[in-house]
Amino acid sequence: MSAPTIDDALVAALARPAVAETAPEELPLFRATSEAYFHDPGSLTTKGSRDAMLGFGVDAAMVLVTPIALSVARDVLNFVIEQVRAQSREHGKDAIDRLTDRLLRRSSKPAVQPEGQAATPATPAGPAPEPEAPDLTKEQLEEVREFALEKAKQFELPPEKAKLLAESLVGSLATA
Amino acid sequence: MIAEQGAPPDTPRPRPNPFAFPSDTTFRFALLVAAVLGATLYVWNWMWTALGADTEKVNAAALACLAKAQSGSFVDGIDPLAIARSSDRFSACVQLTYRDATWWMLGGVALVLTVASALTVIWPRLKERRAGFRPLAAEDAPEALEALAELSREAGLRREPRWVWQPLQTAATGLAFGHPGRYAVGLTGGLVVRQATDPDAFRAIVRHELAHIRNRDVGLTYATLSLWYAFLLVAVVPFAFTLLDEGTFALSVTWRLAALAALVYLTRNAVLRSREIYADVRASAADGPRGALARVVGSLKGRSDRLPRRLLALHPSPERRVAALRDTRPLFTITALEAFAAGLAATINFDSVNSLVGWYLDDPLDVATVAAIVFASLLVGVVGVALWRDGFGALASRTPAQAVWPIGLALVAGLLVGPELSLAGAVPGDDATLLRDLLDGKGLLWVGALVALVLLLLDWIAAGASVWLRAEAARRARGAWTAGLLVAAGALTIILGAFYTLREFSEAIAFSKTLTAQQHQQVSEVAAAGPEWLWQFVMDPATLLVIRRPLIPLAIVLLWAFPLAVVLVRRRQTGDAPWAFLDQGGRLDPDRPHVRVLRPIAIGLAGGVACLLAYVVYRGSIHAFVDTGTRARDEFILTFVFWQIVIALVAQGVAGGAAGVFARDRARLAEVLCAATVTGSIATLGLVAGPFAGGCVDRVSIRPGPCTWDVSADFTWDIWRQVVAQGAVVALLVGLVVVGARAAIGMRTRERAEELHPAGAGLP
Numbered sequence: 001m002s003a004p005t006i007d008d009a010l011v012a013a014l015a016r017p018a019v020a021e022t023a024p025e026e027l028p029l030f031r032a033t034s035e036a037y038f039h040d041p042g043s044l045t046t047k048g049s050r051d052a053m054l055g056f057g058v059d060a061a062m063v064l065v066t067p068i069a070l071s072v073a074r075d076v077l078n079f080v081i082e083q084v085r086a087q088s089r090e091h092g093k094d095a096i097d098r099l100t101d102r103l104l105r106r107s108s109k110p111a112v113q114p115e116g117q118a119a120t121p122a123t124p125a126g127p128a129p130e131p132e133a134p135d136l137t138k139e140q141l142e143e144v145r146e147f148a149l150e151k152a153k154q155f156e157l158p159p160e161k162a163k164l165l166a167e168s169l170v171g172s173l174a175t176a
Numbered sequence: 177m178i179a180e181q182g183a184p185p186d187t188p189r190p191r192p193n194p195f196a197f198p199s200d201t202t203f204r205f206a207l208l209v210a211a212v213l214g215a216t217l218y219v220w221n222w223m224w225t226a227l228g229a230d231t232e233k234v235n236a237a238a239l240a241c242l243a244k245a246q247s248g249s250f251v252d253g254i255d256p257l258a259i260a261r262s263s264d265r266f267s268a269c270v271q272l273t274y275r276d277a278t279w280w281m282l283g284g285v286a287l288v289l290t291v292a293s294a295l296t297v298i299w300p301r302l303k304e305r306r307a308g309f310r311p312l313a314a315e316d317a318p319e320a321l322e323a324l325a326e327l328s329r330e331a332g333l334r335r336e337p338r339w340v341w342q343p344l345q346t347a348a349t350g351l352a353f354g355h356p357g358r359y360a361v362g363l364t365g366g367l368v369v370r371q372a373t374d375p376d377a378f379r380a381i382v383r384h385e386l387a388h389i390r391n392r393d394v395g396l397t398y399a400t401l402s403l404w405y406a407f408l409l410v411a412v413v414p415f416a417f418t419l420l421d422e423g424t425f426a427l428s429v430t431w432r433l434a435a436l437a438a439l440v441y442l443t444r445n446a447v448l449r450s451r452e453i454y455a456d457v458r459a460s461a462a463d464g465p466r467g468a469l470a471r472v473v474g475s476l477k478g479r480s481d482r483l484p485r486r487l488l489a490l491h492p493s494p495e496r497r498v499a500a501l502r503d504t505r506p507l508f509t510i511t512a513l514e515a516f517a518a519g520l521a522a523t524i525n526f527d528s529v530n531s532l533v534g535w536y537l538d539d540p541l542d543v544a545t546v547a548a549i550v551f552a553s554l555l556v557g558v559v560g561v562a563l564w565r566d567g568f569g570a571l572a573s574r575t576p577a578q579a580v581w582p583i584g585l586a587l588v589a590g591l592l593v594g595p596e597l598s599l600a601g602a603v604p605g606d607d608a609t610l611l612r613d614l615l616d617g618k619g620l621l622w623v624g625a626l627v628a629l630v631l632l633l634l635d636w637i638a639a640g641a642s643v644w645l646r647a648e649a650a651r652r653a654r655g656a657w658t659a660g661l662l663v664a665a666g667a668l669t670i671i672l673g674a675f676y677t678l679r680e681f682s683e684a685i686a687f688s689k690t691l692t693a694q695q696h697q698q699v700s701e702v703a704a705a706g707p708e709w710l711w712q713f714v715m716d717p718a719t720l721l722v723i724r725r726p727l728i729p730l731a732i733v734l735l736w737a738f739p740l741a742v743v744l745v746r747r748r749q750t751g752d753a754p755w756a757f758l759d760q761g762g763r764l765d766p767d768r769p770h771v772r773v774l775r776p777i778a779i780g781l782a783g784g785v786a787c788l789l790a791y792v793v794y795r796g797s798i799h800a801f802v803d804t805g806t807r808a809r810d811e812f813i814l815t816f817v818f819w820q821i822v823i824a825l826v827a828q829g830v831a832g833g834a835a836g837v838f839a840r841d842r843a844r845l846a847e848v849l850c851a852a853t854v855t856g857s858i859a860t861l862g863l864v865a866g867p868f869a870g871g872c873v874d875r876v877s878i879r880p881g882p883c884t885w886d887v888s889a890d891f892t893w894d895i896w897r898q899v900v901a902q903g904a905v906v907a908l909l910v911g912l913v914v915v916g917a918r919a920a921i922g923m924r925t926r927e928r929a930e931e932l933h934p935a936g937a938g939l940p
Contacts, residue, residue, distance in 0.1 A: 025372040029343065032316040033365060036308070036343040043308050044344045053448060054388050054397060056349040056381050057491045058477040063366040063373070064346035 008038040015066070015073035018168035022161055023065035033066040044071055068155045069165055075151050076144060076169050083140055136173060145170040190762035191465065192572035194457055194507040195391075196755055197565045197657070201447045201454075202392075203557030204514070205400050207521040208440055210550055212407050213285055214525025215436055217532055218599040219411040220284025224277040226418040234273055241269035271535050278535050288406045295402035296395075300354040307351075309340035309362050320371040320378075324361075327379060330462065331386040337361045341368055350381050352388040356395045361385045376468035383459035384469065390458060393451045397444075404440050428602040435597040436524065442487055443517050449492045453500045453507060461758050465501045473497045504758065508569025509578050510562035512586035518558040519590020520597070522551040526676075527600035540680060541722065545673030552668040559587060560637050560661045567641030571766050572756050580638050584631040591626065610679060622679060629671050632845070632908070637664050639842040640739045643769040647742040650753040650764040663734045670731050674722050681718070688718035695814075702811035703802075705818065714821050714902065715814075723901040724894055732904045736850040739843035740773040770840040776847040779838070780854025783831030787859040790823050791866060795876035807878050816878060820866070824859035824899045825906045828852040832907025836914035844915050845908065852907030853900055860896040 012034045019026055026033070037044065044067045136144070148169045152162035244266075303309075314321055321339065328336040337352075337359040345364035354360040361382070370378040388394055412433060419426040460469050476494040491497070500506060530547040537543045563580070570577040592611040595601060601609070610626075613619025637660065644656040678685060689712060696711040705711055713719070722728075753764040798807065798816070806812050828851075835851035836844055864887045870877030871884065 023369075026369050029316055029365065029368060032310075032313070033343040036310065040308065040344075043342075044346075052349075052351050053490055054353065054385075054394060054451075055351040055490075056384055056476075057452070057473065057494070057497075059347040059349045059366075059475075063348045064364075064369055067344045067346060067365065 008034075010077060011038075011070060011074045014077060014169060014172055015069040017172045018069045018073065018165055019066050021168040021171075022069065022164045026064065026066045030066055033064075034070055037067055037070045041071065041074075044068075065157070065161060065165065068152065068157055069169075071155065072148055072151045072165060073169060076148050076173075079147050080136070080144060080173060083136065083143075141170050141174055144173060189573070190757040190759040191457075191502075191504045192508065192569050192762075193756055193758045194454060194504050194565075196652070197508075197568055198561055199391075199454065200510060200514075200558045200561040200565065201450050202396065203554050203561060204443060204447050204518065204521075205396050207518060207551075207554045207558060208400055208443055209403055210554055211436065211521045211524050212403055212440065213288070214528045215433075215599055216284050216288050216407060216411045217281045218525060218528035219415045220281045221277050221528070221531065223284070223414060223418060224280035228276070228280055237273040238270060241266055241273065244269065268538055271538075275535050278532065281532055284411060287410045288403065291406035291410050292399070292403040295405055296355050296399050299398055299402060300358065300360060303353055304340060304360065304362075307362065308342050308344070309360075310343070312339040312341045312363065312368070317368050317371070320363075320368050323371055323375070323379065324382060327382050327386060331383065331390050333359075333386065333389060335359075337386070337389060339363065341365065343368075348377070348381065350385040352385040352394050353398070354394055355398055359389045359394055361389075376463070377472045380459060380463070380467070380469035380472050383462060384455050387455035387458035388451070391451065391454055393448075393455065397448065397451075400444065425602060429599060432597055432599050432602055436599075439517065439520060439524065439597075443521065445488060445490055446514065446517070448490050450507075452491050453497060456497050456501055457504055457507065457758065460501050464759065470498050470501050473501070505569050505573045505575060508565045510559065510566070510583060512582045514562075515559055515583045515586040516590040516593075518555055519587040519592075520594045521590075522555045523591050523594025524598050525600075526551055527595065527598050530676075531600070541673060541677045541725065544677045544680070545669060545727075548669045548672040548676070552672050553665040555587075556637075556661055556665040556668055559583060559634065560664045561657075563634065563637045564641040564645075564657045564660070567638060567645050568756075570642075571645050572762065572764065577638060577642065580634045581631060584634045585627065587634075588623070588627050588630050591630075592623070622675075626675060629675070633664065633667055633671065636667075636735060636739075636845065637661075639844075639846070640664075642842040643739050643742050643771050646766040646769045647745040647771075649766055650751055650756070652755060660738055663731075663738050666727070667731050667735060670725075670727055674725075674728075678718075678722060685716075685718045688716055692716045699811040699815050699818075702806065702809055703815040705815050706822065710822065711818065714818055714825075720898060724897045726897070729897045729900045732849060732900060733853060736776075736846040736853065739846040740771055740776075740850060742769055742771050743773045769842070771843055772839075772847065773850070775838055776835040776850040777854055779835045780831050780851040781858065783827045783834075783851065783855030784858025784862075786830075787824055787827035787855060788862040790827070791820060791859075791862045792876060794819065794823065795866065795870065795878065799875055799877060813878070817863075820863050821895075821899060821902070824856060824863065825903050827859055828855045828899075828903030829906040829910040831855040832903075833910040833914045836911040837918070839915075845911055848907050848911030848915075849904055852903045856899040856903040857896065859903075860892065860899050863895055863899070864892045 012030075015034070016027075016030060019030060145166050148166035149162055152165050153159070155162075157165065312321060312324075324339050325336060335357075337354070338361070340360055341363040343365040346366050347364055348366035348370045349364050350367055351362040352359065353362065363382075367378060367381055370381075415429075419429060422429075456469060456473065460467060463469065473494050476497075486493075492500075526547060529550065530543060533546045534540075534543045537546060562583075566578050569575070592609075592614070595609045596611055608616070608618075610619050610622055614623050640660045641657070644653055644660065648656060692712050692715060693708060695715070696705055696708050699705045751763055751765060753762060754760075756762055756764055802812070831851040831854070832848040835847045839847040865885075866876075866878075867881055867887065868883070868885045870879070871881040
């Protein structure tokens, strides 16, 4: 089974609060960074700099979290959607869409809206109350946290930041 | 440790400014360019032979030249110079036949340069696209852009570079690229974020990249690389097609091209490593040697500093970079490996340029000299500039200057290996290279002569730098180093031109020596002609052909006049020299050089007068003791002139030695040469005035003649050039012995003094 296609806006909506918590100094660059990431996710480089001609030198330190947060968020969403898909019999076939809407609505709240920009064309809230999206169980959230932490570590993010990023992503999912 | 805490803060000495002098690295790039263009000449000459030459037409023209020569139409009667003239005309006739190749060679060079120019413009755009750079917009990072603009102004750039960035690059680093008029600095996402989290580190990294632009590294690096790729594209690729059916020749060419590629690649990396340190040093001027830059560089990823990886790396290790920030003195020196590479690059395609020039000039010495102009000038640009820099570094940091001999030996080694790797060497020929001769045990004297000449020249450059820099003290010595390097370039051009010509015609010289030996035997039957080696030294026509070149006495005069001209520097300013140091508080207050010009001139005059007296005594003795019949014979006159020149050379040697005894400063050999030139000039006057004196005063006459001056100016000019040039050789030998003996005696005296009064003895 092929991996479901995740909307870029959804990824940004999940990653943004995580960046705000993990590396708030990067928020002003979030729009440009996410644009670059969605344009070419493969160009994300976390291997440190190369010994480039007329460059500064080989810098092993990794100081940018946003691209990693975007990448981990995409993987986490894939993971979660797989989980939700399994519960779709219980909650109906539109469970995934409802979860998506909930996340997007959350990201468009003024409290977390970035200054002067919208991460996505947020889906307007419908007038009629919708059926509830499935809540992730505590075990599922723990599973997601482990998954996110593993992914963050794969990007060689420092352990502290990796942990913070994973918890932040899980927090966003839990409160969505 | 507690005691250290209470110690006063460390106050480092001001660092000498490596930008106070031009850098030798620019000339190292230029040497690479010359080597690549030299290879292009060879390749397109080959291409003409393989594709462009009308073989039938060329063969017919060559046969016509031969027929003309054989028919005797070139030979002018029984003139003894007729054979030589005939040979020259035959060569010129053949050269005309091959002159079409010149257009191919020059066309090939033009093509390479055109493609290189296009690549220089295109390359940065390709790089920008491939690396995923995008413009850094004000809406994304307004504060960063503001800081970048300020840093650009601080760096003194006429025009702010384009700022681009890679948002997905997580490391914090930068990259300068582009070409003159369109420079760009690429920042990683990690670096842009640092503007907020660690502004000092951000500024340090950006200053480093701006320093690359300010130091002209970017344009130079991309232009050199573009030239290399253009060479591969429009020279090597078509060349390869013509080699497909060439068998072993193709193999021979391939490994030589690989050697050239390795030279270009390794030299490029070495120069880039050096430029990184220069960029660090310029960037550190704002916050000092222990500021944010040192911190950021120190945190970079370390790597193995072992030789193979070190040669391939584009950046020095962080440890080296931090050390260079604290002590800039190593930036003023040149390593033996760098000198070797310079020698190699200078000779790797010297033959190709020689061939091209050979189609326009007839005289082999002129050909070699013109060909040597380019490479000798660039070589002096590398080694000569490095020695001036070292002289300045030694003065500013009050440390000893580096030894010249390892650099000289390495340079000669490069000059020897270069021809082995040249493309022209792929064609099997009879001419053995100097290195092969050396390995066969035949070229020892040649190599010894080359080593001696190169060492003397390098020592002269270092001595000139030392005395001039001290004389100028706190003033910039721009005029002095420009003049000194021009003289050195001229001298090296003459040395290399003469050396390679003599080498090329060593068989003709051997023949000339045989004839000279016969001449010596012939005249010995009539009069005493001294040992044969001395006769050969003074009278051999092949030697005279070279040393009577007008440029040689001119070079000798300039070689002593330049260092001694420091006596003309009257206003001496010492003290603060902000231009000479990167940090505040630097002072230049060296000892004044102990150079004298009147003393060697006086010694030379005394030597000249002594020589004149010796001529009078010699003439009088001959008049008194040799019968008129013997004196009338040509053989006797030949020995008479020979001994007069020998007397002049002895007088020059003695004058040079005496000048060496009294000379006290680094430019001792300049005083030696000055004294010898003055003595030689007076001796020449005595020599050419002899017939006039003999005509007027019978007691000193050799052959009866009128009391009138009928010596031609040409003869006088010839004798002066010979006496001054050969006298310089003798005086230098004597001077070296005297200077060496004085150094040995001085060392021994110091050792004795040390034994009698050990350092610290008697001190409380």
